[in-house]
Amino acid sequence: MAQQEDGGYPRLNGSMICSGQYNNMIVSLVGQFASAVPTGNTVEFVCCDQGRATVILDQAELPENLAALPEMYYELIGQVAEDGSLVLFVAREMSADMDMGTYNQMIQIQQNPKFMQYFGGGGGQMESAMATN
Amino acid sequence: MDYGLDYEGDMGGGDYSGGGGSRTPSAGGSSQRGGGGSASRKRTSYDEQTIRAVTVNMMTKCSSPQMGDGNGLQLPDGRSLYHVQFVAAVRSLEDNSTHIMYHMEDGTGGVINVKQWLDDSSECTGVVELRRACSKEHVYLKVVGQLKDYDGQKLVLADSIRPLTTANQITHHFLQVVYQAEMHKQGKHGSGAFPQPQSSSVMGFSGTPVASRGPLNSSGDNGDTALRREVLHAFTQHDMGNSINNVIDLLTSKFPEEAIRNEITYLSNEGKLYSTIDEDHLGVA
Numbered sequence: 445m446a447q448q449e450d451g452g453y454p455r456l457n458g459s460m461i462c463s464g465q466y467n468n469m470i471v472s473l474v475g476q477f478a479s480a481v482p483t484g485n486t487v488e489f490v491c492c493d494q495g496r497a498t499v500i501l502d503q504a505e506l507p508e509n510l511a512a513l514p515e516m517y518y519e520l521i522g523q524v525a526e527d528g529s530l531v532l533f534v535a536r537e538m539s540a541d542m543d544m545g546t547y548n549q550m551i552q553i554q555q556n557p558k559f560m561q562y563f564g565g566g567g568g569q570m571e572s573a574m575a576t577n
Numbered sequence: 578m579d580y581g582l583d584y585e586g587d588m589g590g591g592d593y594s595g596g597g598g599s600r601t602p603s604a605g606g607s608s609q610r611g612g613g614g615s616a617s618r619k620r621t622s623y624d625e626q627t628i629r630a631v632t633v634n635m636m637t638k639c640s641s642p643q644m645g646d647g648n649g650l651q652l653p654d655g656r657s658l659y660h661v662q663f664v665a666a667v668r669s670l671e672d673n674s675t676h677i678m679y680h681m682e683d684g685t686g687g688v689i690n691v692k693q694w695l696d697d698s699s700e701c702t703g704v705v706e707l708r709r710a711c712s713k714e715h716v717y718l719k720v721v722g723q724l725k726d727y728d729g730q731k732l733v734l735a736d737s738i739r740p741l742t743t744a745n746q747i748t749h750h751f752l753q754v755v756y757q758a759e760m761h762k763q764g765k766h767g768s769g770a771f772p773q774p775q776s777s778s779v780m781g782f783s784g785t786p787v788a789s790r791g792p793l794n795s796s797g798d799n800g801d802t803a804l805r806r807e808v809l810h811a812f813t814q815h816d817m818g819n820s821i822n823n824v825i826d827l828l829t830s831k832f833p834e835e836a837i838r839n840e841i842t843y844l845s846n847e848g849k850l851y852s853t854i855d856e857d858h859l860g861v862a
Contacts, residue, residue, distance in 0.1 A: 451633065451668070452686030472684055517744060519666075536666060536715045538744035550748045553755060561653060562754050564634035564686030 452564055453521065455551040458495015462528045473497060473520045473530060474538065474547055480511040486529070489520065492544040492551070498529035507535050517542040628660040628721060630753040636661060636724055636731050637687035650726055656761055661733065662721045664741065664750040665689065667714050677712060679738070681720070691720055693735040710740050717741050719750075763802070804832050808840050809849065809861055818853040818860030 448470055454460075455472045478488035478496065485501045499520060507518060517538040522530040554563045631652075639650045639658050650658040665681035668688060679691040693708075700708075711718050722735040741747070811824040825837050841859070844850045850859040 449686040451682035451684070451688040453684045455684060534715055536717065538717075538747075539741070542744040543748065546745070547748045550751050554751065559755055559758075562632055562635055562685070562758060563751075564632070564638075 449564065455554060456491075457493035457548055457551060458491035458497055459493060460555075461491070461497050461524060461530065462495070464528070466524045467526055467528075468524060470521065470523050470533075471530070473522075474517060474542070475520075475544070476515070476517055477506070477510055480506070480514060482506065489530070492548040494544075498527075500525065500529055500531045502531060504532045504534060507537060513540065515540045517544075625657075625659045627657075628662050629656060629658060630750060630757050631658065631661045631663050631724075632685040632751070632754055633663065633665055633681065633683045633687045633689045634685035635754070636663070636689055636733070639724075639731075641726055650724055650731075654758065654761060656758075658724050660721070660736075661724045662719065662750075663689075664717060664719050664747050666717050667711075669714060670712055672712065677708070679711075679718075679720075679735075681718070689731060689733060691722065691733045691735050691738070693738055707739065711738050717744070717747060719746060804828075804836060804840050805844070807831065808837065808844065812850060812859055812861050818850075818858045820857050821859065822857065 453470045453472050454466060455474065456466060457473075458475075460466065461471065461473065473489060473491055475489055475491040475497075477499075478490050481487075482501055487499050487501065487506065489497045489499045491497055499522070503522075507516075510516070517540065519536040519538055520530060520532055521534040521536070522532040525531055553559060635652060636658070639652050641650055652658060663683065665683040667679055668682050669680045671678040674695075676695055677693045679693070680688050681691055682688050695708075710716075717740070719737075719739050719741060720733060720735055721737040722733040725732045725734060807828055808824060811827050812819045821838075821841060824841070825834055828837050841850065845859065849862055851862050852858065853860045
């Protein structure tokens with residue numbers, strides 16, 4: 445797999461992360477936590493397309509004010525494991541009014557090879573994305 | 578005769594960036610140039626006054642032009658980059674006594690350095706609090722500033738750094754990047770297809786005459802170029818232009834009505850169409 449550029453990570457939704465195309469890559473997921481309380485060291489995350497992803501909390505903790513603001517949306521930066529789960533590195537707070545539908549459409553546009561010149565590769569996924577698009 | 582007018586770019590205006598590059602028309606001339614002879618003061622070019630929505634990837638990959646001033650950076654599609662706006666997250670920052678240096682990323686690739694000068698003597702409480710809100714890692718900020726290139730290293734001198742009011746600004750910004758780029762691309766492809774009134778040979782046009790361009794690009798990315806030609810042609814049917822409804826009736830078999838109306842609105846806003854006998858009748862400028 446191609447080396448990911450520093451600062452470059454593809455923005456994914458639930459179906460993309462489960463596809464297997466992005467295994468072992470650093471990616472971004474935007475959505476909401478399904479629960480403020482982890483189950484062991486994992487927690488469910490509802491992505492922008494309403495798909496669910498498992499987030500592993502080995503490297504980072506849940507945001508501090510998650511329980512106080514359950515409606516808050518977050519951007520998770522982490523590495524995709526072989527089973528499609530995400531090993532969390534960083535959780536960035538977004539806002540509670542973020543429109544997931546529009547965001548989901550936007551990341552489809554980012555994945556379009558026609559607009560690669562603006563969004564870079566975001567990593568090595570564009571070659572495989574081009575093959576499937 | 579070549580009056581040296583540059584029709585590239587959206588506005589089709591000349592490049593007024595002063596110095597030795599200015600070439601005044603021989604007669605009458607443009608009053609915009611300050612009346613006969615060379616301009617008395619240097620005019621800022623349109624490019625230098627334009628704020629472009631970009632991504633970090635675009636900024637880090639843009640190139641210096643082969644000629645011109647050293648700070649004139651250029652995108653692959655030919656657009657110049659002077660003032661930029663972007664939305665990115667703070668990866669890290671350095672708080673110095675005279676300035677704050679942000680290292681920012683937006684996922685498109687690369688990390689951009691953003692420098693914000695500090696002036697404690699003139700800053701009010703509100704400005705200090707705003708800066709404090711921005712000076713955190715992993716927070717998304719909207720940055721407006723000037724893009725500079727120092728020995729290949731890109732740097733943004735920030736004019737404004739603000740936290741986002743809503744995360745929808747991230748979505749909006751990325752869509753705006755695509756929108757601006759595609760509009761620029763349409764403008765480039767469309768400018769050569771605009772039929773010039775009264776004559777098929779084009780005076781002062783830097784490209785080849787319209788008649789010799791061959792068939793319309795049917796393999797282009799969108800049908801708007803063909804639509805634009807048809808709309809403009811339809812409005813040249815009569816001396817006093819044509820009514821909007823007539824044009825729609827003429828073209829509705831080939832294009833959707835909404836697309837025709839949008840194109841008419843766009844051309845009106847760009848000054849290509851103007852009202853003649855009433856608001857419903859337009860002519861080609």
